[in-house]
Amino acid sequence: MTRVLLKLSGEALMGASPFGIDLPTTREYAREIAECARDGASIAIVVGGGNIFRGMAGAAKGMDRASADYMGMLATVMNSLAVAQALRDAGVAARPMSAIPMESICETYTRYRADEYLKSGEIVVLGGGTGSPFFTTDSTAALRAAELGCSAILKATQVDGVYDSDPKTNPAATRFETLTYGEVLARDLRVMDSAAIALARDSGIPIIVFDIHRDGALADVLAGRGRFTRVAG
Ligand SMILES: Nc1ncnc2c1ncn2[C@@H]1O[C@H](COP(=O)(O)OP(=O)(O)OP(=O)(O)O)[C@@H](O)[C@H]1O
Numbered sequence: 001m002t003r004v005l006l007k008l009s010g011e012a013l014m015g016a017s018p019f020g021i022d023l024p025t026t027r028e029y030a031r032e033i034a035e036c037a038r039d040g041a042s043i044a045i046v047v048g049g050g051n052i053f054r055g056m057a058g059a060a061k062g063m064d065r066a067s068a069d070y071m072g073m074l075a076t077v078m079n080s081l082a083v084a085q086a087l088r089d090a091g092v093a094a095r096p097m098s099a100i101p102m103e104s105i106c107e108t109y110t111r112y113r114a115d116e117y118l119k120s121g122e123i124v125v126l127g128g129g130t131g132s133p134f135f136t137t138d139s140t141a142a143l144r145a146a147e148l149g150c151s152a153i154l155k156a157t158q159v160d161g162v163y164d165s166d167p168k169t170n171p172a173a174t175r176f177e178t179l180t181y182g183e184v185l186a187r188d189l190r191v192m193d194s195a196a197i198a199l200a201r202d203s204g205i206p207i208i209v210f211d212i213h214r215d216g217a218l219a220d221v222l223a224g225r226g227r228f229t230r231v232a233g
């Protein structure tokens with residue numbers, strides 16, 4: 001069975017709203033993820049928090065960086081509860097787990113338990129990032145992919161791959177089909193942070209960057225079809 005780590009951008013959960021969680025959008029992603037799970041994929045999800053809070057933004061406004069980052073991590077726990085609930089509503093077993101203990105809300109992440117749940121066919125939805133400030137959920141995705149033995153990191157985001165500059169600010173940006181980890185780092189292509197790229201490289205885990213907004217995108221990526229950028233060695 002293919003085991004993959006799906007990194008779901010927090011911003012993707014906003015739908016057309018300016019911030020927060022748009023339930024119809026979240027349910028639509030959940031339906032697609034559930035279908036892939038029913039088709040046999042074993043899926044661990046790391047959820048971002050950019051739709052609710054970004055630590056750097058808080059720090060820029062005068063908060064101390066670590067406190068702002070903890071607020072960001074709490075935002076990812078809220079998102080993971082919403083995603084796990086939407087997955088259950090879509091008919092699959094899904095379990096939110098948090099890197100930061102908050103036992104009346106959800107189970108604390110341990111590698112052993114997450115691995116057991118995945119083996120039994122559940123989807124684990126990992127909130128709280130790494131549990132440490134000064135990191136991101138992209139780094140969390142690379143870390144969890146390595147410790148859970150995932151064959152790929154699927155970065156579900158707002159754009160359909162890695163470009164030579166940010167396509168949201170440069171309409172003339174051109175997309176890559178494939179890149180090496182070294183090229184992403186050397187060219188400072190900021191679709192993921194450099195710590196995440198370095199960790200994926202050191203663990204030999206390919207990263208697939210794709211647009212989550214397209215219908216059927218996840219099933220296509222799992223089948224090696226569709227439009228995406230593959231970052232590997
Ligand atoms: N070279 C590049 N190629 C592609 N996208 C890029 C590049 N540089 C910057 N980006 C931007 O990176 C963004 C991907 O980040 P994403 O929204 O997935 O953020 P995240 O921090 O991983 O998640 P969250 O939304 O939870 O904070 C894209 O929306 C895109 O605009």
Ligand SMILES: O=c1ccn([C@@H]2O[C@H](COP(=O)(O)O)[C@@H](O)[C@H]2O)c(=O)[nH]1
Pocket residue numbers: 010047048049050053054055056068069070071072073075076128129130131132133134135136137138140
């Ligand atoms: O390990 C981690 C993960 C996240 N954070 C903080 O949370 C926000 C939201 O995560 P995104 O990856 O930007 O979606 C992030 O900006 C950090 O402030 C963290 O501190 N440690």
